[in-house]
Structures are given as C-alpha cells and as structure tokens.
Amino acid sequence: xxxxxxxxxxxxxxxxxxxxxxxxxxxxxxxxxxxxxxxxxxxxxxxxxxxxxxxxxxxxxxxxxxxxxxxxxxxxxxxxxxxxxxxxxxxxxxxxxxxxxxxxxxxxxxxxxxxxxxxxxxxxxxxxxxxxxx
Amino acid sequence: xxxxxxxxxxxxxxxxxxxxxxxxxxxxxxxxxxxxxxxxxxxxxxxxxxxxxxxxxxxxxxxxxxxxxxxxxxxxxxxxxxxxxxxxxxxxxxxxxxxxxxxxxxxxxxxxxxxxxxxxxxxxxxxxxxxxxx
DNA sequence: CCATTGTGGACTAATATTGTCCTTTTTGTT
DNA sequence: AACAAAAAGGACAATATTAGTCCACAATGG
Ligand code: FES
Ligand code: FES
Numbered sequence: 001x002x003x004x005x006x007x008x009x010x011x012x013x014x015x016x017x018x019x020x021x022x023x024x025x026x027x028x029x030x031x032x033x034x035x036x037x038x039x040x041x042x043x044x045x046x047x048x049x050x051x052x053x054x055x056x057x058x059x060x061x062x063x064x065x066x067x068x069x070x071x072x073x074x075x076x077x078x079x080x081x082x083x084x085x086x087x088x089x090x091x092x093x094x095x096x097x098x099x100x101x102x103x104x105x106x107x108x109x110x111x112x113x114x115x116x117x118x119x120x121x122x123x124x125x126x127x128x129x130x131x132x133x134x
Numbered sequence: 135x136x137x138x139x140x141x142x143x144x145x146x147x148x149x150x151x152x153x154x155x156x157x158x159x160x161x162x163x164x165x166x167x168x169x170x171x172x173x174x175x176x177x178x179x180x181x182x183x184x185x186x187x188x189x190x191x192x193x194x195x196x197x198x199x200x201x202x203x204x205x206x207x208x209x210x211x212x213x214x215x216x217x218x219x220x221x222x223x224x225x226x227x228x229x230x231x232x233x234x235x236x237x238x239x240x241x242x243x244x245x246x247x248x249x250x251x252x253x254x255x256x257x258x259x260x261x262x263x264x265x266x267x268x
Numbered sequence: 269c270c271a272t273t274g275t276g277g278a279c280t281a282a283t284a285t286t287g288t289c290c291t292t293t294t295t296g297t298t
Numbered sequence: 299a300a301c302a303a304a305a306a307g308g309a310c311a312a313t314a315t316t317a318g319t320c321c322a323c324a325a326t327g328g
Pocket of ligand 2: 240
C-alpha cells in the first residue's frame with residue numbers, strides 16, 4: 001500500500017520537465033543529477049513514461065526528453081498508472097482463493113470503491129496546478 | 135500500491151470471525167483450514183490484530199480467538215491499518231530527498247488527500263454490513 | 269568520424285514478503 | 299499431577315519484488 005520509489009522518481013522527473021521551458025528537451029543525465037536519481041534506473045523508468053505517452057524523446061546530440069502534452073493535462077494518476085502498471089488495491093486476482101472475485105463480493109466491492117475515490121482525488125490537480133501553488 | 139497477502143488473510147479471518155456466533159472462540163487451526171492460510175503465518179498475523187485491539191484471545195484447551203467488539207463496529211480500515219502498520223501512500227518519508235515533506239508540497243498534499251479519500255470510503259461499511267448484503 | 273544521447277536487455281544487489289520450525293506458556297480435562 | 303489443546307514468541311529460510319548496474323547498440327548533429 002505504498003507508492004514505489006520508482007514512481008516517486010517518475011513524479012519528480014515529470015515535475016522537473018513541467019518546470020522547463022515548454023518544448024525544450026532535458027537530458028536524462030541532467031535530470032538524474034538534479035533529482036539525484038540513478039541514471040540507468042531512471043532510463044528504465046522513462047521507458048514506461050514513453051510507453052504511456054506522457055513524454056516524447058529525441059536521440060542524438062541535442063536530444064533528451066520533454067512532456068508529450070501540456071503540463072495542464074497531466075495528473076499524478078497518469079504517472080502512477082504509467083509506472084505501476086496495474087493499480088489494484090484489490091487482492092482477489094490470484095486464482096484459487098476461497099473468495100473468488102465475484103461481482104457481488106462485498107470486500108472486493110469496497111476495495112474497488114475506495115480505489116476509485118483515491119484515483120479521483122489524484123485527478124483533480126495537474127502538474128501545472130501543482131507548480132503554480134507552491 | 136497493493137494490499138499484501140497478509141492483509142487479505144486478516145480480512146478473510148475477520149469475516150470468518152464475524153460469521154461465527156457472537157462470543158464464541160474459533161481456533162487458529164480451524165480458521166487456517168477453513169480459509170486455506172498457512173497456520174503459523176496466520177498466528178503472526180493474528181498478533182497484529184490483537185495489538186490493534188480487534189480480536190481477543192483465550193489460551194488453553196477451549197481457547198481460540200474472537201472479535202473484541204461487535205462486527206458492526208469494525209471496518210476494513212481497522213484491519214488494514216492493523217496489519218500494514220503505517221498506511222502511507224506518501225513517499226516522502228525517507229530522509230534526504232530533494233523535496234522534503236514540507237507542509238506545503240503539492241505532491242505530498244495531493245497524495246495525502248487521495249489517501250484520506252480512500253480510507254473514508256473503506257470506513258463506510260462494517261463487517262456486519264458486508265455479511266448482510268452478500 | 270566522433271561525441272552525445274536514447275534503446276534494449278541481461279544481470280546483480282538489496283529489501284520486503286511469505287512461509288516454516290521449534291520452544292514456551294496458559295488452561296481445561298482426566 | 300499429568301496431559302493435551304491452544305496461543306505466544308522468536309529464529310530462520312524461501313520467494314518475490316524492487317532497485318540498481320553494466321554493456322553493447324542505434325540515432326543524431328556537428
Ligand atoms: S473477491 Fe476476494 S475477498 Fe471477495
Ligand atoms: S514532499 Fe515529497 S514530493 Fe513533495
């Protein structure tokens with residue numbers, strides 16, 4: 001029940017990107033130094049953000065990464081879902097349990113509702129909002 | 135971002151206890167068999183529930199465990215908090231980060247709000263409610 | 269042609285979770 | 299008193315997940 005360190009790296013990275021002038025590329029190395037994130041590990045993380053369509057990359061000498069869309073249209077949910085592929089509070093996925101995940105099961109129903117509530121909250125502020133109100 | 139298997143064991147155990155006649159003790163062995171949970175692991179888990187004041191125990195020949203208060207007054211939050219000691223979506227606990235957890239930080243503020251929303255949802259139904267509406 | 273920067277994959281290390289075993293204490297029963 | 303049932307407690311082992319590292323390769327601009 002905890003965001004992983006990798007997710008935190010991703011959040012910090014996205015905030016760094018959101019702070020940069022719109023459209024400018026930042027290099028992985030630069031970000032890793034600024035945010036004190038192991039460079040090679042950060043690279044793997046960025047891959048996930050690329051796949052999720054949150055950042056775009058440019059190889060070569062003046063390359064780097066930048067947001068794929070405006071900071072106003074990215075929220076923490078986007079980042080968290082990108083990194084922790086299946087956000088599932090719910091346990092009842094492993095097969096062979098006494099209580100198989102039937103639509104009606106009250107436990108899984110409650111967990112699902114709680115998860116929704118959480119995600120909805122996280123959708124309320126964009127990266128842009130967050131930078132604004134510090 | 136996931137409830138652990140141990141937490142699920144605890145939830146299933148609490149439901150089993152809630153189903154039993156009020157005040158009756160069930161043995162760890164019985165529960166472990168009913169719910170297909172490794173007995174010795176279950177014992178460790180029960181310790182946490184005892185510490186949290188959710189169940190009470192009785193040693194000796196007709197002993198076992200039972201709910202420490204009515205099933206109507208126990209929710210999933212109680213169980214989750216008992217087992218996963220510090221429910222903290224929030225990452226910014228580890229020391230020495232760029233973004234120390236200042237009251238104002240927008241990320242930690244958002245995560246905290248989301249966590250609250252989640253916990254609030256989980257508080258809405260008691261074990262009794264859950265057994266009722268299957 | 270070369271330095272810079274991202275891509276990809278294999279591998280290792282660290283940590284957390286899950287599971288097991290064994291010994292002790294309490295309690296009711298015989 | 300002796301015994302069996304059950305919880306308490308703690309050490310240890312097995313797995314799984316997370317985090318971090320390394321190295322060869324591909325694109326890009328100068
Ligand atoms: S579906 Fe798993 S506890 Fe009900
Ligand atoms: S306090 Fe950690 S991201 Fe802000």
